[in-house]
Amino acid sequence: MEEQSTSAAPQNQDEGVGRRGFVTGALAAAGAAGLGGPASASRASRARRKRAPGRRVAVFGGGMGGLTVAHELIERGFEVTVYERKAWGGKCRSMPFTGTATGGRQDLPAEHGFRFFPGFYQNLPDTMERVPRPGGGTLKDNFVDGKEVSAFYNGTKMVLPAHGSIVGTLSPGSLLTFLSTAVKVIGNVPAWEVAYFLEKMIVFVTSGPQRRLKQWENMSFADYVKVKGKSKRYNELLVDMFTSTLVAAKPDKANAHTMGLMAEAWVYSTLGLGGYGAPDRLLNAPTNEALIDPWMDHLRALGVDFQIGRTLTELKVAGGRISGAVLDGTQPVEADHYVLAVPLERAVPLLNADILNADPNLKALGNLTTDWMNGVMLYLKEPVDLGRGHVAYAGQPWALTSISQAQFWKKRFNRTYGDGTVNECLSIDLSAWDRKGVLHGRTAKECTPEQIIEEVLAQLRRAVPRGDRVLKDSNVHSWFIDPAITGLATPQVANDEPLLINSPSSWNFRPESTTAIPNLFLASDYVRANINLATMEGANEAGRKAANAIIDASGAGGSKARLLDLWQPPAFNGFFADDDARFAAGKPNAFDVIDPYRP
Numbered sequence: 001m002e003e004q005s006t007s008a009a010p011q012n013q014d015e016g017v018g019r020r021g022f023v024t025g026a027l028a029a030a031g032a033a034g035l036g037g038p039a040s041a042s043r044a045s046r047a048r049r050k051r052a053p054g055r056r057v058a059v060f061g062g063g064m065g066g067l068t069v070a071h072e073l074i075e076r077g078f079e080v081t082v083y084e085r086k087a088w089g090g091k092c093r094s095m096p097f098t099g100t101a102t103g104g105r106q107d108l109p110a111e112h113g114f115r116f117f118p119g120f121y122q123n124l125p126d127t128m129e130r131v132p133r134p135g136g137g138t139l140k141d142n143f144v145d146g147k148e149v150s151a152f153y154n155g156t157k158m159v160l161p162a163h164g165s166i167v168g169t170l171s172p173g174s175l176l177t178f179l180s181t182a183v184k185v186i187g188n189v190p191a192w193e194v195a196y197f198l199e200k201m202i203v204f205v206t207s208g209p210q211r212r213l214k215q216w217e218n219m220s221f222a223d224y225v226k227v228k229g230k231s232k233r234y235n236e237l238l239v240d241m242f243t244s245t246l247v248a249a250k251p252d253k254a255n256a257h258t259m260g261l262m263a264e265a266w267v268y269s270t271l272g273l274g275g276y277g278a279p280d281r282l283l284n285a286p287t288n289e290a291l292i293d294p295w296m297d298h299l300r301a302l303g304v305d306f307q308i309g310r311t312l313t314e315l316k317v318a319g320g321r322i323s324g325a326v327l328d329g330t331q332p333v334e335a336d337h338y339v340l341a342v343p344l345e346r347a348v349p350l351l352n353a354d355i356l357n358a359d360p361n362l363k364a365l366g367n368l369t370t371d372w373m374n375g376v377m378l379y380l381k382e383p384v385d386l387g388r389g390h391v392a393y394a395g396q397p398w399a400l401t402s403i404s405q406a407q408f409w410k411k412r413f414n415r416t417y418g419d420g421t422v423n424e425c426l427s428i429d430l431s432a433w434d435r436k437g438v439l440h441g442r443t444a445k446e447c448t449p450e451q452i453i454e455e456v457l458a459q460l461r462r463a464v465p466r467g468d469r470v471l472k473d474s475n476v477h478s479w480f481i482d483p484a485i486t487g488l489a490t491p492q493v494a495n496d497e498p499l500l501i502n503s504p505s506s507w508n509f510r511p512e513s514t515t516a517i518p519n520l521f522l523a524s525d526y527v528r529a530n531i532n533l534a535t536m537e538g539a540n541e542a543g544r545k546a547a548n549a550i551i552d553a554s555g556a557g558g559s560k561a562r563l564l565d566l567w568q569p570p571a572f573n574g575f576f577a578d579d580d581a582r583f584a585a586g587k588p589n590a591f592d593v594i595d596p597y598r599p
């Protein structure tokens with residue numbers, strides 16, 4: 001590696017605010033696109049004037065959940081202010097690698113973690129379709145389809161199908177046949193174990209809603225697919241790869257309900273069912289450029305007031321209602337409705353005794369857990385062919401997944417970013433910070449930033465065929481580690497932005513977006529949502545639910561935000577009903593046979 005760079009530069013408080021003025025363009029485009037909602041500044045101010053009393057909304061947190069609730073409510077004539085402590089977009093933002101630009105280019109782009117928009121996301125795409133894109137079209141037009149999802153395992157590459165079809169009609173049998181073909185590439189795993197794994201997929205897709213919520217929700221995915229007693233390859237290749245590719249989750253920590261839902265939705269999108277898009281979708285530019293900045297410009301034009309560097313420190317309760325909020329320890333905020341759109345680990349300390357007395361159910365939030373998953377960027381002088389979509393590195397201890405960004409971005413990389421010599425951003429998610437690496441015998445938390453990069457490269461090289469030659473040190477221009485991670489290799493190591501884990505039974509502890517306090521609402525990825533996984537889609541759904549609850553609470557009437565559910569095959573309704581009857585009778589799913597193929 002030649003020039004090494006760290007992410008040590010302090011985060012600009014105004015990060016995300018320094019948007020290039022898209023407002024005028026956004027407004028013009030909105031008018032041209034004939035999109036819903038006010039489409040000019042004068043219409044926006046007319047809308048502001050018309051707002052009825054009892055419609056002041058204070059949203060705390062400017063991530064996906066907070067922006068969504070602001071969007072839905074501003075379109076319906078509410079007066080919305082969003083207060084954000086740190087950076088717009090929250091965990092789904094991109095950020096500049098400060099100080100790397102020369103010659104009029106922009107700083108190298110970095111992400112808190114790469115952005116994956118599976119084809120079965122529906123709510124967030126609906127939001128994007130309602131936001132004009134500067135230059136024409138809508139933000140949904142910024143989606144690009146990944147051409148493949150692949151995994152490297154000890155020098156072999158395996159590719160999951162991007163499209164598939166069922167022979168005959170959709171049934172458990174035809175689905176099993178398709179799945180068997182799809183995982184044929186996984187030749188390293190004993191055949192009986194592959195058969196067992198696929199049978200468990202059929203068990204899930206035919207499970208009724210009761211069994212999903214009351215049985216599969218309460219066990220880990222690792223237990224569901226019985227990793228104990230099976231081969232190392234079964235664990236590393238099928239179970240681990242499957243979970244990390246789809247959701248960068250860990251099989252022993254994620255519950256079987258969440259994993260099953262993601263797997264079946266993935267399969268249906270591969271089969272082109274349910275109206276879903278391509279299984280692997282991403283953006284054609286850094287997330288702020290393609291999504292957050294133009295979205296906020298649109299919302300600002302509609303009248304949303306955005307305030308950065310404002311941290312909610314207290315919610316006050318009087319007479320069973322929120323009577324006011326305090327920012328930064330001193331500044332009072334008054335509104336009619338209060339939306340807590342901060343992540344779990346920030347919400348829990350804000351739930352003071354008065355709030356918990358008014359809504360004792362909120363105590364359950366203390367049972368939810370977070371874990372670390374953060375972005376690491378490798379800036380390469382020359383692109384390396386690792387895959388034409390998202391990639392997993394199976395069998396490597398740090399649960400690495402990546403995307404080679406430049407091939408999907410509309411602007412030529414070296415002309416747009418950095419010093420002109422960088423042609424690729426290999427954006428990596430590192431999801432296992434507590435497992436020892438292969439080079440230094442340390443966990444990622446125990447490594448220095450330089451050691452993390454060495455380890456990441458070593459693990460990629462072990463997974464990729466001819467890894468030493470493909471990923472040469474001399475091709476690495478610089479690197480970036482998510483600045484949310486601080487104090488690496490010291491006892492003070494910390495992560496300012498961990499991620500909710502959908503651990504076994506977590507559904508039981510997750511709240512709805514309404515609380516027993518009539519003017520307090522929740523809008524973040526830990527709120528119960530159909531997608532049932534801490535994602536941008538889940539946070540968007542939570543924002544919609546909070547907006548609908550405020551529409552109800554204010555008596556505003558009118559249309560509600562759409563809530564788009566995951567698709568289930570109507571042809572399986574009979575299986576669902578039968579399985580729930582079996583569940584009620586204490587019987588297993590009809591396809592759930594104990595290791596039928598074990599030799």
Ligand SMILES: Cc1cc2nc3c(=O)[nH]c(=O)nc-3n(C[C@H](O)[C@H](O)[C@H](O)COP(=O)(O)OP(=O)(O)OC[C@H]3O[C@@H](n4cnc5c(N)ncnc54)[C@H](O)[C@@H]3O)c2cc1C
Nearest residue numbers: 061063064065085090091113116312524525534535536539
């Ligand atoms: C590395 C990584 C990769 C990921 N990849 C994907 C992916 O590919 N696809 C996907 O769908 N999801 C992905 N996710 C998950 C997704 O990013 C999150 O689930 C989603 O963005 C959460 O949105 P949110 O609004 O609930 O919370 P956040 O994004 O955390 O936003 C909450 C905001 O509240 C602010 N805040 C906190 N406390 C206060 C306070 N007291 N006052 C005011 N503001 C406050 C925070 O600064 C933050 O901006 C990924 C997550 C990580 C960590």
